Amino acid sequence: xxxxxxxxxxxxEWVRLDGETATIGITDHAQEELGDIVYVDLPKPGAKVExxxxxxxxxxxxxxxxxxxxxxxxxxxxxxxxxxxPEKLNEDPHGEAWLVKVRVEGQAPLDQLMSAAxxxxxxxxxx
Amino acid sequence: MVDFGGWExxxxxxxxxxxxxxxxxxxxxxxxxxxxxxxxxxPEAGDLTDxxxxxxxxxxxxxxxxxxxxxYPHGGYVDxxxxxKVAEDHYFLCVNxxxxxxxxxxxxxxxxxxxxxxxxxxEYTQLAVQGPRAVETLQxxxxxxxxxxxxxxxxxxxxxxxxxxxxxxGYTGEDGFEIYFAPSESERVWNELLVAGSEFGIKPCGLxxxxxxxxxxxxxxxxxxxxxxLTPVEAGLGSFCKFGKGDFVGRDALxxxxxxxxxxxxxxxxMCGRAIARDSCEVYFEGxxxxxxTSGSPxxxxxxxxxxCYLPSDRVSGPGQPIQVMxxxxxxxxxxxxxxxxKRPR
Numbered sequence: 523x524x525x526x527x528x529x530x531x532x533x534x535e536w537v538r539l540d541g542e543t544a545t546i547g548i549t550d551h552a553q554e555e556l557g558d559i560v561y562v563d564l565p566k567p568g569a570k571v572e573x574x575x576x577x578x579x580x581x582x583x584x585x586x587x588x589x590x591x592x593x594x595x596x597x598x599x600x601x602x603x604x605x606x607x608p609e610k611l612n613e614d615p616h617g618e619a620w621l622v623k624v625r626v627e628g629q630a631p632l633d634q635l636m637s638a639a640x641x642x643x644x645x646x647x648x649x
Numbered sequence: 650m651v652d653f654g655g656w657e658x659x660x661x662x663x664x665x666x667x668x669x670x671x672x673x674x675x676x677x678x679x680x681x682x683x684x685x686x687x688x689x690x691x692p693e694a695g696d697l698t699d700x701x702x703x704x705x706x707x708x709x710x711x712x713x714x715x716x717x718x719x720x721y722p723h724g725g726y727v728d729x730x731x732x733x734k735v736a737e738d739h740y741f742l743c744v745n746x747x748x749x750x751x752x753x754x755x756x757x758x759x760x761x762x763x764x765x766x767x768x769x770x771x772e773y774t775q776l777a778v779q780g781p782r783a784v785e786t787l788q789x790x791x792x793x794x795x796x797x798x799x800x801x802x803x804x805x806x807x808x809x810x811x812x813x814x815x816x817x818x819g820y821t822g823e824d825g826f827e828i829y830f831a832p833s834e835s836e837r838v839w840n841e842l843l844v845a846g847s848e849f850g851i852k853p854c855g856l857x858x859x860x861x862x863x864x865x866x867x868x869x870x871x872x873x874x875x876x877x878x879l880t881p882v883e884a885g886l887g888s889f890c891k892f893g894k895g896d897f898v899g900r901d902a903l904x905x906x907x908x909x910x911x912x913x914x915x916x917x918x919x920m921c922g923r924a925i926a927r928d929s930c931e932v933y934f935e936g937x938x939x940x941x942x943t944s945g946s947p948x949x950x951x952x953x954x955x956x957x958c959y960l961p962s963d964r965v966s967g968p969g970q971p972i973q974v975m976x977x978x979x980x981x982x983x984x985x986x987x988x989x990x991x992k993r994p995r
Contacts, residue, residue: 557660557661557664557665557857558664558665558666558667560925560947561923561924561925561947561954563924563977579977581925582665583665583666583669583857583861583946583947583949584660584661584665584857584860584946586925586927605923
């Protein structure tokens with residue numbers, strides 16, 4: 523369920539690092555908690571993102587939820603499929619429905635993020 | 650689960666969209682036991698009910714129901730309610746969960762009649778069976794001839810062998826029933842209704858779908874479209890105020906407001922893009938702040954993002970007016986539209 527090559531934040535985002543590009547998404551647990559997702563608001567390519575600061579918002583029918591960037595960097599690509607099909611976030615949050623790709627600035631703070639096993643015990647304890 | 654006036658209530662069971670759609674297309678089951686009940690009894694029960702509510706209670710037939718309001722003397726809402734006439738000397742009120750004590754005290758404070766007011770919420774569970782297959786579903790577990798129930802009428806009979814008040818009312822915009830019975834039987838009746846509706850794909854529905862369904866149907870929700878600072882005239886509910894019936898609490902204030910002209914009114918709107926307006930977002934008209942969003946949500950049936958808002962009625966007239974909604978510090982285009990957003994096909 524939670525890929526081993528991802529790192530996870532306490533705010534339920536995941537990051538996958540390929541060289542200096544980081545792909546960011548929300549976790550399966552997050553989509554489950556949000557319910558039917560109907561709108562995704564993402565920054566434009568070129569925007570700077572900062573660790574711990576708002577990256578965008580995800581809205582379900584009932585709730586608005588902020589997405590926090592787990593790393594510092596510059597947005598190079600946003601997932602074009604989500605504008606017209608935000609429900610993909612409910613279907614494939616760890617795959618097809620990634621949110622943004624970011625060029626990492628400096629050293630990615632991966633040690634501040636959780637492994638798959640750590641994240642699973644984190645959400646286990648939260649419930 | 651969320652805390653709702655002391656009740657643990659699920660926002661959703663299987664998902665708001667799925668629950669919403671099953672009510673529009675087939676049948677859904679809601680646990681609305683959090684709703685409050687007040688009984689008004691005695692020789693002058695009708696006089697008291699008419700004095701504290703806006704609609705004409707005494708004109709009801711026995712077994713008939715009306716939508717009504719409890720107002721403060723200044724015309725603002727204490728609550729919006731349903732009035733059931735059980736007998737000449739007995740009226741049964743269904744009120745909003747979080748308002749029940751306030752309503753009870755309000756009615757009692759105006760009771761200079763030969764009538765008794767009782768808060769009876771603890772004596773009732775309320776379940777709502779809603780949707781085009783509601784009649785077929787409920788009919789399997791009640792001897793009452795549901796086909797003969799008119800909309801906004803009720804009868805005392807049995808559901809799943811349990812004595813129950815069966816009312817053809819609802820808060821979804823679909824056909825359906827609201828059923829009141831003893832809390833000790835809740836689980837059994839709930840389960841039997843789920844079995845009865847299984848061939849129609851019945852689903853338990855939570856507060857989330859209840860809200861999107863009522864919003865599409867343009868029904869107000871206390872705390873959103875209605876509160877102590879808003880009157881029925883502003884909310885577009887003037888037709889539920891019967892000025893000819895004699896005096897009632899708030900009557901003079903409403904008449905003054907009608908005479909002086911309205912400064913604001915409730916409008917429906919649709920977002921032009923994909924952004925969703927949410928409750929209490931600021932609304933701009935002609936480039937300046939002019940009102941606020943009372944309810945906003947995606948409409949699963951229309952596949953659009955809709956909402957209701959208060960705007961200056963002297964400047965904004967009718968549907969088709971361009972407005973803007975402030976969403977996360979950005980002005981987003983929207984347009985006023987006719988309420989309700991959805992009407993069931995008949």
